[in-house]
Amino acid sequence: MIKHHPDHNLLTEYCAGTLDWALxxxxxTHLHFCSECRNTVAHLNxxxxxxxAQGPQEQVSQDVFTNLMAQIQARETAAVEFVAQSTEPPLHPSISKDRMLTNLPKVxxxxxxxxxxxxxxTVSPNLKMARLxxxxxxxxxxxxxxxxxxxVAQHDHGGLxxxxxxxxxxxxxxxxYTPGDFLVRQPGEVHRPTAAQNEDCLCFSICEAPVRLTGLLGRLVNPFLSVKPA
Ligand SMILES: [Zn+2]
Structure with a gap:
């Protein structure tokens, strides 16, 4: 059962379209798992x-109105075509054969x-990472x-x-933390994740800055850690 959700501010920014694309x-991804937050998003929308609808109304010229309606129509047509073509191309065999990468949220x-x-x-003996x-x-x-x-080695976070x-x-x-749980770590928060014994744990991560390992290991490794937005 999901216990960790994005807070109300994040969901409001998400609905207002002001949130960074990566977030x-x-x-x-969380909404794929969480009906509670899907309901909140529908309510906020x-x-x-x-x-x-309650805002002040402005008179616009017929040309501007016609142009706007044409743009809306074009976007709707593009969206319908996108959905119609959404049979996705096959994945690389090494991905489709990996049990951990099947049935992922569409996004x-x-x-x-x-x-x-x-x-x-390989980030450390127990941790692997693949950039997207x-x-x-x-x-x-x-x-x-x-x-x-x-x-995973104990670390804190250089950014969100x-x-x-x-x-x-x-x-x-x-x-x-189980599938669907949404965690936000702020700079300075220290933790040491451990996966459950019965299976590997796959997480989708969005990082603003590299993690910083604590202790002696950190002094050796931190200078080589970086993030590569793409
Ligand atoms: Zn939720």
Missing amino acids: CLGIT SIGGSLL VRKLLPKDKALRWQ TAGQDKYEVAFHRICSGGK EVTVVLKGSFSDGDGI
């Missing part, structure tokens, strides 16, 4: 719609490369995969980090 990806699946394998990098291309330049969007029972659990589960000093 929108995290929230859309209906409030936004009625606020617009995440769309970020998977179609013509090449994911490039998994999300078409933005502020946050690194990536999968983090902790092997079953694996502990949003994590949505996709498969399996992990725990830290603050709780246990």
Whole structure:
């Protein structure tokens, strides 16, 4: 059962269209799992719609009105065509054969490369990471995969980090996190995630800055850690 949700401010910014694209990806992923937040988003959207309807009205020229309606019509047509074509191209065999990467939320699946394998990098003995291309330049969007029972080195965060659990589960000093859970870590928050014993844990992560490992290991490794928004 999902226990960790985006807060009301994040959901309001999401609905208002003012949230960074990468964070929108995290929230859309959470919404795939969470009917409670889907209801909140529907409610916020209906409030936004009625606020617009109650706003002051301006007279516009016939040309401007005709142009606007043509643009709306074109977008609706494009959206219908997009849905009609949404039979997705097949994934690279190395991805489609990986049990951890099947049945992912559609928003995440769309970020998977179609013509090449994911490039998994070993961050530490229990942790692998594969960067994804999300078409933005502020946050690194990536999968983090902790092997079953694996502990990740204790670290804090150099910037905002949003994590949505996709498969399996992990725990830290603050709780246990299962599929759909949405976590926000602020700079300076220290934790040490450990995956459950029974299976690997796959997370969808959006990071503003690299993590900083604590202790001696950190002094050795931190200079080499970086994020690569894409
Ligand atoms: Zn939720």
